[in-house]
Amino acid sequence: MPPRDTDNYLLLLYAGNSYDSAKLAEELAQTGVVDAYTLRQRLTGSGLTQLAKGAQSKLQPLLNILQRHKIPAWLVAAKPATIQVNKVNAIAITAEELSFTTAAGVVPMDTATAIIAVVADISGQLAEKQVKRLLVRNTYGGSAPTPLSNAELRQQIFRCEPVINLYWRDENGRVSTALRIMPGSFDHRQLGDKASLSRNGNLAALLNCIEERADNIYIDYHFGLSFLPACGNLKSGDDFDRNHNLRVLDRYGELLLATIPVSDDSRQGYRPGAVINKVVPNATIGIDRGVSGENSAEDTTATTTAAPPPQAEALPAPPSWVEDNKIHHIRINPLKLVAIAIAGAFAALLGMGGNLSELAWHYCIHSGAAPALASLVSLGAALHFWRLKRRIENTPTSKARSVAMGMVEITGTARRAYALISPATHVPCVYYRYQRYRRSGLDNKWKLVASRDSGPVPFVLEDETGRISIDPRHATITTGALSSSDGGDGALLGRAGDERWHEEIIAEGSQLYILGFARPATKGEDKLSERVTKKLRDLKSDRDRLMQYDANNDGQIDAAEWEQARHDMEQQALQDKLDATKERRRPQLVIGAPPQKRLPFIIAEASSEEELTNKFAWYIPPLTVGGIALFAWALASAARFFNL
Amino acid sequence: MSALIIFGVLLLIAAMVVVYVIMIYNALVRLKNETEKAWSNIDVLLKQRFDELPKLIKVCEGYMQHERETLEAVIKARNMVQQASGEKESLQAQNFLSDTLKSLFAVTERYPDLKADSIFANLSNRISELEEQIADRREMYNEYINLYNIRIAQFPDVLIARKFNFAPKTLWEIDPEHRADVEVSFNRS
Structure with a gap:
């Protein structure tokens, strides 16, 4: 059955610093298929990357742009997997021959035929840490990330849990043999004097042996190092699932094969980089279902787990005014400031030593x-x-469709209004807070080197009755999800754990509790200029419509023609706005900060208001008892001090 | 010195109790005002519905020449709302108006030409939307009343409520007669 038009993936080969990912993302976003922020994240990584998914007609403009920039890219249609990968149980190495024994029989190594090998870390550790490192560096490091060389990657993989998949193809491009070699699955004595006590070391020695004997071999080390949901997501850490990860590896192998052209002359061989600048449009690969053979019993699961996430909507980039409000995104509690100031002053005085600290101790304590x-x-x-607790308890929960102006409480699901993606974990979100730490070389302490958040990016809250806009400026935001690196990012890369990060997010789809002030949406939320910009963006992505303004038919839009197009879009935007105003009798409401500063504005990731009030209820008794105890201490000290 | 400390701590606790009482009093005042605001929030929507009704009746009259009784019931209910004095009477009139509107929309099912009329469609959608919002805000109002009534009955709020005469409030309830299905007359004169 021919693949459906919707089963297409746009893949590209990450080419390091050969292109400006930010500029390219902007250009690709003009097509309106995927937003710029999502694209920018996907243009980061190492090896094959999935840029978008959708109908061929929808993805073709993106492919055209990539081709114009000479970036290797493929538009591939999915079909059920066909390659059976057999596990190697034994090897036999002689001076003349190298053969592999599988459940299906003995397979001698065909040295004349080109080999494609995937050397992968199946534990997912390297992938997880490397992708996080690249994403963080790319977003906040101030310079573009430098991909590791193949030699470095090979070294790191063999320090984790390595697996080798080998593929031989015939002259028609069909895979004739596919083998999987795992550490310890063969008799290491076959390696002779190259054998070692390490299972991984023996696997590395076997790979060296294969390389020495093969006339043409292309080895890929980039498994899991980029955004490739078409293969499925690796499970690592507590979720580690070896069988699942092996299925993902098999799909990756098939995907790789589909993007490497069959050489006219096999002796020419595959070399890293040999495939660059070659485009294989409409290659067909098996990435939708699990592979047959040893994993066939779990195919159903594989299909479920490997299903790519829904295609991101083409949301607009966060508004420019967000940058101006970033500093004030969270209201600072004055009590906290006082406490910090007192603690800081004491710490400073005590640290200084000498008379001043003694005086301070004497007069203050x-x-x-x-x-x-x-x-x-x-x-x-x-x-x-x-x-705060009483305020929350005394405010009933409103419904989105009938929110009245004033202080309101509302619960629902967070939905993005702008294209916002968390920098480290790459999750679509409505808010993130990110901190990066680096270990100091002198005192070996972690120091905060970068801290930022998404700023007050407006989003939408959805409940069973409708949606309402949220303006999070000046809100006290409590996130529910915290992700962090363990400080070992650099360890695998030979830089002994010198960096770690923390990221808090409110992911899209999270359950939120909001206590804020409902007011009519201000002009800022629906600016005419933003409408005009959107209309112009749409026009630019639709070449047929754009060419209607080509008055002199020269195939180009000159300045005068563009000015005319801009004028028309302004008129249309104005008309749309007037129509919307006419239709909308009830003013559009937005929940934001209350006009009086003493009133709270809370955005919290919580399933119920009880979750919040219970938390506050735990704070109150110790603070009260502590306050009374401190007061008693103060009285006793004062009595002694003044000899009362 | 011990006496001084004990005296000081007792003084602090007394001050805290005073602050606590003030805060409870303020919270009750706020809650009482919130209940009144919740009622006014319903009024805003009721007024909007009230203003939309003449347009709806006018459109319906053109098509529903044989449904005088239903239309007159809506007009009568609207007038009752206008003339209602007092919270209870107003509640009854609003409930009656909601019921007659339901009857009206049920009867319009028999008039395909009317249903196809774009003005009627817009008006009926608008009124349905308002009805939904009114229902939500009634729930909200009842929720406020419930919170208020619980607060003034609970310890220690009850002490302050009794001292300052915070009286319980009535929930928005439907009259027993309105709980029964409304009979719609389809008599054609």
Whole structure:
């Protein structure tokens, strides 16, 4: 059965620094198929990358752009997997021959035929750490990430859990043999004096042996190092699933084979880079279902787990005014500031030593001033949480369709209004907070070297009755998901764990609790200029419509013609806005910060309001008791100090 | 010195109790006002529905010459809303108006030409939308009333509520007669 028009994947080969990913993403985003932010994330990584999924007609403009930039890319249609990969149980090495024994029989190594090998870390550790490192560096490192060389990757893979998949193809491009070699699956004594006590070392020695004997061999080391959901996602850490990862590897092997052309002259051989600048449009690969053979019993599971995520909507980039408001995204609690200031002053004074610290200790602690102040802060904090708790409990939950102006409480699912993706974990989200730490060479302590968040990017809250816009400026945001690296990113790369990061996000689809102030949407939320920009973007992506403005029929849009197009789009945008105003009798509401600063504005990832109020309820008793105890200490100190 | 500390701590606790009482009082005042605001929020929508009704009746009259009773019931209910004095009477009138509207929309099913009319479609959609919003806000109002009534009955709020005469409020309830299915007359004169 021919593949459906929708079963197409646009793949490209990551070519390091040979192109500016940000500029390319902007250009590709003009097509309107995928937004620029998503593209920018996908143009990061190593090896084959999936840029988009969809109908061939939809993806063709993207492919054309990539071809114009001489970036190796393929538009591939999916079909059920066909290659059976047999596990090697034994090997036999003689001076003349190298053969592999599988359940199906003995397979002698055909040295004359070109071999394609995939050397992969099946534990997923390398993939996880390398992709995170590349993404973080790419987004925040200030310079483009430098991909590791094949030699470096090979070294790292053999330090984890290596597996080798070998493929032989006939002159028609069909795979004649596919083998999988795992560590310890063969008798290491066959390696002779190259054998070692390490299973991974023996596998590396076998790979060397294969390389020495093969006339033509192309080895790929990039398994799992880029965005490739068509193959499925690797499971590592607590979720580690070896069989699942092996299926993913098999799909990756088939995908790789589909993108490497069959050489007219097999003696010419495959070399790394030999496939660059060659485009194989409409190659057909088996990436939708699990492979047959040893994994066939789990094909159903494989199909489910390997299903690519839904195609991202072509959302607009976050508005420019977000940058101006980033500093104020979270309201700072004055009580916290006072506490920090006191603690900081004490720490500074005590650290200085000498008379000053003694004086400070004498007048602040002995006099009871500091405990009194701390008592005030503690009691104030207890009061703050008590009021907040009561406010939440005393506010009923509204529905999105019938929200009235004023303080409202609403719960629902977070939906993106703008293309926002978390920088490290690459998750579509409505908010992220990211911190990067580096270990100092001198005192070996972790130091914060970069910290940023997504800023107040507006989003939408959806409940069973409808949707409502959220303007998160000045909100106190509580995230539910925290991801972090373990500080070992550099360890595998020979730089002894010198960097780690933390990322908190509110992922799209999360359950949110919001307590804020509903008000009519301001002009800023629906600017005419934004409407015009969108219309112009749509026009540019539709060449037929654009060429209607080519008054002199020279195939180009000159300045005057563009000005006319711009004028028309402005008129259309204005008309659309007027029509929308006419139709909309009830003002469009948005939930944002209350006009009075003492009123709370909370955005919290929580399944219910009880989850929040219970948390506050835990804070109140210790703060109250602590406040009273500090007050007693302050009184006792003051009594002693003043000899009362 | 111990006496001083004990006295000081007791003084602090007394001050905290005073602050606590003030906060409870303020919270009750806020909640009471919120219930009134919730009622006014319903009024806003009721007023919008009230203003839309004459247009709807006018459109329906053109097609439903034989449904005078139904149309007159809607007009009568609208007038009852206008003339209602007091919270309870207003509640009853609004409930009655909602019921007559339901009857009206049920009867319009017999008039395909009317249903195809774009003005009627817009108006009926608008009124249905308002009805849904009114229902939501009624729930919201009842939720506020419920919270308020619970607060003024709970310890320690009850002490302050009694002292400052915070009286319980009535929930928006449908009259028993309106719980029964409404009979719609299809008599053609």
